[in-house]
Amino acid sequence: GAGVSQTPSNKVTEKGKYVELRCDPISGHTALYWYRQSLGQGPEFLIYFQGTGAADDSGLPNDRFFAVRPEGSVSTLKIQRTERGDSAVYLCASSLSAGGPGNTIYFGEGSWLTVV
Amino acid sequence: GQQVMQIPQYQHVQEGEDFTTYCNSSTTLSNIQWYKQRPGGHPVFLIQLVKSGEVKKQKRLTFQFGEAKKNSSLHITATQTTDVGTYFCAGHHGGATNKLIFGTGTLLAVQP
Numbered sequence: 001g002a003g004v005s006q007t008p009s010n011k012v013t014e015k016g017k018y019v020e021l022r023c024d025p026i027s028g029h030t031a032l033y034w035y036r037q038s039l040g041q042g043p044e045f046l047i048y049f050q051g052t053g054a055a056d057d058s059g060l061p062n063d064r065f066f067a068v069r070p071e072g073s074v075s076t077l078k079i080q081r082t083e084r085g086d087s088a089v090y091l092c093a094s095s096l097s098a099g100g101p102g103n104t105i106y107f108g109e110g111s112w113l114t115v116v
Numbered sequence: 117g118q119q120v121m122q123i124p125q126y127q128h129v130q131e132g133e134d135f136t137t138y139c140n141s142s143t144t145l146s147n148i149q150w151y152k153q154r155p156g157g158h159p160v161f162l163i164q165l166v167k168s169g170e171v172k173k174q175k176r177l178t179f180q181f182g183e184a185k186k187n188s189s190l191h192i193t194a195t196q197t198t199d200v201g202t203y204f205c206a207g208h209h210g211g212a213t214n215k216l217i218f219g220t221g222t223l224l225a226v227q228p
Contacts, residue, residue, distance in 0.1 A: 033216070042218035042221045043206075058215070059215075109158050
């Protein structure tokens with residue numbers, strides 16, 4: 001597609017429920033990133049994929065968070081047993097390749113998650 | 117862990133005044149990128165600096181990368197109301213990972 005697409009754009013869920021957030025990167029981009037941004041804060045790195053594999057998942061806060069990218073394109077961020085502190089904007093981004101740092105990263109509009 | 121701090125957190129200027137935000141990393145960066153995020157929007161890439169001491173200009177915006185590659189600055193000359201938003205620096209800390217660490221951001225408000 002023309003840009004990074006994220007769905008849903010907004011999600012309200014009850015504490016303890018399971019949530020999936022989807023990201024469709026720019027066509028041809030092999031690198032895909034998930035960030036989380038709380039109000040008034042900078043984007044916080046969660047995980048980065050190169051192709052199908054998670055190249056760096058050091059930012060995932062705990063084992064309730066998991067992300068997959070089975071075919072090297074669309075990615076899904078999965079959050080189990082949601083907590084109110086998980087409320088944030090979840091940003092997905094992609095870049096053309098991961099041949100070292102420096103590739104321009106393009107962000108999607110984000111998925112606004114509210115846990116009540 | 118790796119930290120990237122920005123100052124000031126917030127700046128309010130009159131239209132036409134200049135603005136500068138400073139970015140400081142706890143570790144040496146392989147490169148620095150700058151992003152702008154409008155209220156309610158997503159970060160949009162502005163520029164990337166790679167070399168020690170590098171200076172780049174985009175119209176009224178001037179970007180610098182420090183000699184030690186641990187700090188950077190963004191200067192806007194003669195601000196306009198369209199410059200409103202939060203400016204983030206983001207850096208790669210070297211190695212093979214493409215993990216990009218964002219700064220804390222500076223929110224710029226411009227009064228007409």
